[in-house]
Amino acid sequence: MCHKYPGLGRYEIDTKKRVVKRVFYVNEGLHKASYHGKLNCSDCHEGVDKIPHTDAKKVDCGKSCHVIEPSTGKVFSHKAIVEDLKKSAHGVEGSRSKNKDDLPGCRDCHANKPYQLGFHGQAKSMAFLQVCHQCHEEQAWAERFFRHVTYRASIRRPSAEVVKLCSKCHANPGIMARHKLDVIAGFQDTYHAKAIQYGDVEVANCLNCHAPYALGFSPHRITSKQNKKSPTNADNKRATCSQSGCHVEATKEFATGSKVHISPVKAARLMEEAEESADDARNREIFQAKVLHWIKLFYQILIAAVIGGLGGHRLLDLYATHRDSKKGGR
Amino acid sequence: MHKGSAASAPKKFLVHLTMAIIFILLFAFSSWLLWLTYFRDASQSEEALAKRAVSRQEMVYEPFHGAGDSVLEGGKSQSWCLKCHKDYSHSKSKEVRGILNAHSFFMACEVCHIVPKEGERFEYKWLGRSSNLPMTELKGKPGDYGGSIVPFRAEKGFAKRLDENAPANLLLDEAVTANLLPDESGKKGSTGDLQALRDRLNTEIHKDLSSKPVFCDKCHKENGMLDFAQLLYSPERAQRLEFGDGATIIKQYKEFYLPSLHDARRNQ
Amino acid sequence: MSRHGKSEKSFVRLTKSERVQHVIMFVSTTLLIITGFMLMGEKSAIDLLGAAGKSIFYWRGIVHRIAAAAVTAVCFYHLYYVMFKADGKSWFRDMLPKSRDLVDAYQNVMYMLGLRKERPRLDRFTYLEKLEYFSVYFGMFIVISTGTMMWTQSYWPKFYLDVADALHLGEATLAALAIIVGHIFAVHYHPHVYPMNRAFIDGKISETLMKEEHSLWYERIIAEDRSKPANGAEGGRGNA
DSSP, X not given: OOTTSTTOEEEEEOTTSOEXXXXXXXXXXXXXXXXXXXXXXHHHOOSOSSSSOTTOOOOOTTSEEEEEOTTTOSEEESHHHHHHHHHSTTSTTTOOOSOOTTOOOHHHHOOOOBOOOOHHHHHHHHHHHHHHHHHOOOHHHHHHHHHHHHHHHSOOSOHHHHHHXXXXXXXXXXXXXXXXXXXXXXXXXXXXXXXXXXXXXXSOOHHHHHSOGGGTOOGGGOOOTTSTTOXXXXXXXXXXXXXXXXXXXOOHHHHHSSOXXXXXXXXXXXXXXXXXXXXXXHHHHHHHHHHXXXXXXXXXXXXXXXXXXXXXXXXXHHHHHHHHHHHHTO | OHHHHHHTHHHHHHHHHHHHHHHHHHXXXXXXXXXXXXXXXXXXXXXXXXXXXXXXXXXXOOOTTOOOHHHHTOOOOOOTTHHHHOSSOOOSSTTTHHHHHHHHXXXXXHHHHSXXXXXXXXXXXXXXXXXXXXXXXXXXXXXXXSEEEEEEEEETTEEXXXXXXXXXXXXXXXXXXXXXXXXXXXXXXXXXXXXXHHHHHHHHHHTTOOSSOOOGGGTSSTTOSSOTTTTTOOHHHHHHHHHSHHHHHHHHHHTTOOOOHHHHHHHO | OGGGOTTSOEEEOSOXXXXXXXXXXXXXXXXXHHHHHGGGOOHHXXXXXXXXXXXXXXXXXXXXXXXXXXXXXXXXXXXXXXXXXXXXXXXXXXXXXXXXXXXXXXXXXXXXXXXXXXXXXXXXXXXHHHHHHHHHHHHHHHHXXXXXXXXXXXXSOHHHHHHHHHHHHHXXXXXXXXXXXXXXXXXXXXXXXXXXXXXXXXXXXXXXXXXXXXXXXXXXXXXXXXXXXXXHHHHSSEEO
């Protein structure tokens, strides 16, 4: 009734003290085409009977909805994933951080998008869909089911989008400082990041190393590298790098030799901590940051000297030649 | 000999041009390399990152139920007021700010915020969002016909927009030059002359505003302030706007909806 | 105008082999610089490529490797050339730095500043040309070795690759800038040769330019020619 008006919405300060734009408009067509298109408002939203909705509760993605999960015949729920998330590095239980206020929830990563296939995928699937209709009479149901399967089978989030999504928090120095983490600013200088920027879809994005489905991990169970089972733990890194299609020949040294995307900020901070610490790994990190810094500095000085000298010489030459030609009357 | 050099003049020009273009390209490339070597790191310092992150603080959650870009861009009531107030400008009364913003998506602010004086009558027209010309029919769906309702006041035989305010425009230009417009947090510390300019601007801009804006039930009733039929609505839609849809809810709203935004500003 | 006139006498500056080496070198170096620095491009610039970016990126890697192989081959051939071929040996002998180069450099700078009346008289290769030539040895050693490491990355510890990457980038930046500021200026934009020194195409240097920039070499050749039988094309470096 009200939610069909596109302007329905407001700015509000959310629990993480961010100014958030809330759009309350529901585009019926788009919603029906989305993952949750079959659900009614009250399946997810509780306490919305009264207008204005003063008693509305926050949507709990772990609640059971009225949909039946076909493989078990039980009522469907995201509860298992919500529980996984809780135990992951992003969850209240799994996070090592003392600051539990701004851990991400479902909505920080997930928007309920319409099923969309690429142009070729669409053309193919539409022809194939006719096969389904041979047996499954209810056309809308068959189409929905088919779109669900074909969509989930394809790459749902392009690498660039994954990087952008993770960067929302992990490139924010404020948030990272609160959790004592390094910002991912160093990633943008890596070959992987450049390939992603150029539109390569096969190159590794954040999830391919930190929670690769191919090795049995899931983004919802993402863990810190300090966890023995984590794909980014030093003991497992070789396996992660040498996933099929990636650096299959990777040696242990290749995989664990240094930090993959240390940020310039952290490297600079390491430089300042020149004193030897008891931690060997840390000493190595400091040494590595220093060596790379020295190389950079060496070339900065060399380039200034060579280009300054050469450029100066050429300009002087130009001046002298000009002076000569005047003198010579040519 | 002169003849020969004249014939080669265009060729010579072409050579000079090519050499000049190559020179510019090489110069640009060298400059970029130098920037890369000496200054790129500065763009990745903690401060620079934080600065870029701040703009991300104002987050737009991708709407869960599907919205489309025109909505995400925000309400565009085609009012002068939006120069400062931006989209979704109603924020005060918690219960109704959403529905008020839904209205400012297709109505100029002054429709409600400037009440006609005794005996005065404004003329209301739909203006196309991109064309800014009067619309002749309503296409699209409720709440988004691609335009806004804008009131006009008859002045010396001409129809004049209520938000046309020459002195305020001048003051605003002055304020923009002095970088005085509110920043994202809505606050700006300023002193002395700047503060005075700001005060003058505030007074000038808001002088026509009514302390009590038009209430919902002034329009959503039989023969209300707006003539829905004249505003191109179909007879059925006009009927619904007067009696159906909101009209019943409005009775509920009336109990607590007492906007005091501009009262507060006056008193400051 | 008449200084580059057709009737003028000219001398051999670059042999055919040297010219071929140079062409392979400059084409592949240009490609290497372009395809290499594409990895340093800013995101906003990359975004302009749109959907074409993906295949451009694919070809970028391939072109970079082909050009790298070509330039490496030329470098090794050049080593062979200066070690075993007569022209190469004389080239290298004339290229070797001498204490005289320091005097030349000092005198030339003084002249350009207006503190000396005459330019120093220079031999076959000027001190700047020698500097450029041996810089290429240094630069090629760095980029070829680090490039090979990155090409065979799976077999190296990650930190060595980080070091290789830093060196490769630093050397590439230095080389690109040196080529532009030093070399391209000298052979294209210097008033004596503008719009280009044609030696890299026909291998010839005019008598005027010879006297102006390599007077010592010019005298050497004339003297050699005189001491030998009159057949200039065979014995000396000069021809008509």
